[in-house]
Amino acid sequence: MVSIIDTNTISLLNLALNATTMRHQAIAHNIANNGTPGYRPIGVSFEAQLAQARDAMASNPNKPLASLGDFQPVFEFLPPNALGDSAVSLDMEIAKLSENTLHHEALLKALNKHLSIIGSAINEGKR
């Protein structure tokens, strides 16, 4: 039987929330260093690792994601853009910031919904 308290969903959401928080720190760091000469912008690598986790799950759906600890978001240097320029562009950073904030809120909403489903099961569907 599948447990109602689905640990996969909660641990995945937890991981994704960690990633958005770290990405926020990276963007804030880039913005704070907007005027620093020779600064290399940083980002967070997470989605590529998540794709691996997804593949692992697809091949073995019943396997609990106990090995999720291996998929941790990490800070990395962003590659220079097409012009070979690696300076911070404030407009791109602000765009990334809005996207990241929205993504973070979407993840929190998903977590809330998941918890409310559990809550509704506990209350036998009442309320």
Add this chain to the structure above:
Amino acid sequence: MDYNTSFQISASGMAVEKLRLDVAAANIANMHSSAASPANVYRPLRVVSEEVRLEFARQFNALSATAGGAKVTSVEALATAPRMSYEPGHPHADAKGYVAYPGVNHAAEMVDVSHALRSYEANVAAMNAAKKMASRALEIGGQ
């Protein structure tokens, strides 16, 4: 999750930009500060800032207290030549009637002011986003 770090990063960026603005204002304020000798005349200042490295390899469950951001390394005086103005009656005039004024580039200072202002606003936007994310996280489990 550590929202403190995000706030500290944005705050450090704001502090740097505020100093940039202060220094540009000081340069503009001293545009007409003459001196008796060209060697003693006010020299325009520039803020030199650098990055405070975020710890790259750190894992989320081993967060350390050091936040990233930016910091001011030094405030350097620019080696610009003083602007010599012919004002024979001036108390600071030299033997030939020239008064030494600071070589402040007004246009460059105004560009610096705008740049510092926009950068400061960007830092405020990042901080507001962090605030929003943190307050949304408080709603977990609510109805």
